[in-house]
Amino acid sequence: MRQIFVSNNHIGKTIALPIYTNKGFIFVREGNVLTEALIEKLHGIGIAYIYVEENFADNVVIELALPDTLRLTVLQELQALYKDIEKNRRVNEAAFTKIARNILMHINVSENSILPQDHATNDFISKLAMHSLHVAVSCIYGLKNRREKIDLIEKVIITALLHDVGKLIDKNDPLQAGVEVIKSTTNYPATIYIPIMHLNERYDGTGPLKVKGDSLFLNSQVLHIANDYVNLLSKYNRVYEAVETLSADAVGKFDMDIFKSVTDAFYCYPNGLMVQLLDKREGIVVRQNKNFTTRPVVMTTTNEVVDLVTSPTIFIASTLD
Structure with missing residues (x-):
């Protein structure tokens, strides 16, 4: 594949x-x-x-981050919930909590897992659902990599699913609108909505609200990193370009220890991607090496297995997509 x-x-x-x-x-x-x-x-x-399908791609390891049936169900449920927010200006707390727990119960955070972007997004609500789910899954990858507690991860998933709902209410000030609708129609604690309020803040304090340093809690920074990552991935459609751009802008924007621990879960060359090595050999990424996000295992078109961790002088020169 x-x-x-x-x-x-x-x-x-x-x-x-x-x-x-x-x-x-x-x-x-x-x-x-x-x-x-x-x-x-x-x-x-x-x-x-x-x-x-590809003749030389039989050894590619593809695992799903979420089972297809669950992923499609979640996307449909999110679309219905976002339409309800748009129409009635209310957040269904029980429904969002249930979705978050269902995702957390079934998520596969293996280094070889993917979240397929194979669901049509030809209207704003469906784009919002796909984006929010992708941000939530990216948050889980990062928080699981940090070995954070389940309770914290659940809260961040809920925040990720709700972080853009203000766009359904007030496009001029969506973050404030989102925070207000959550505060006024749910019993969620401040740890759910404060990260939304702080979504554009920077660690060095130069963001719009001037919140800085340790006042930007882990939940806020992880959401910010994941949201920026997914936005960049939508722009470039290549993980390595998204990660490179995210990293180039990270100093001053994020706590660098948090940034590294989260982005260490973002594997730059997905399984199934065709690449060219520096020595001009071409091949396909067949699996990842855990904790080595730029050093996967490549099967060349001549059936040679090249493990970039055990072959430290070999590098990926370009992708052939």
Whole structure:
């Protein structure tokens, strides 16, 4: 199985994982062949990359961060809850808490796990649901990597699922609107909504509210890191570019110990990605080396296994997507 970016370069490839509409129905089944017309349709519903079959990719390890049925159910539930917030200006505390606990119960944080972006996002509500789930999962990866307590992780998941709801109420001041609707319609503690209030703050105190240093709690910083990461990933569609850009702007923005412990869970070259090594060999990433986010195991097109941890002089030069 190979990860590709949807383009005409891959016409004729066979789709390996199904693609879904924003209602959770199958849009394209596995086994279908990529055509120019299908590629245009995928672009139209916001699908950036997919997985296809590849002759030399049998050894690629693909694990799901969440089971497909749960992930699709969560996305549908989030869309319904966001519509309710938009219409009625209220947050369904019980429903958001239930979703957070369900995610936490079933999450797979293996270094080889992925959260497929194969769900159509052709309207604001579906984009919000996909983005918020992705931020929540990224928070879990980082907090699990730090071995934080389950209670704290659950609170951060709820915050991640709610962090952009203010955009449904007041586009001019969405963070304040989001905080107010949570405070006024739920019994959530301040640890749920303060990270939303502090989403644009910087560790050096130069953010809009001038909150700095240890006044920016772990929950706030993890949410900020994960949100920036997912936004950058949407912009670049490549994990290594998102992480590089995030890292370049990290000094002064984040507590660097927290930043490193969280981003150490973001693996830069996903399994199934085609790469070219510095020695010009081409291959596919088959699995990750835990805690070595830029040093995966690569299977070359000539069936050589190259472990970049045990081969320290070999580097990935570029991606072939």
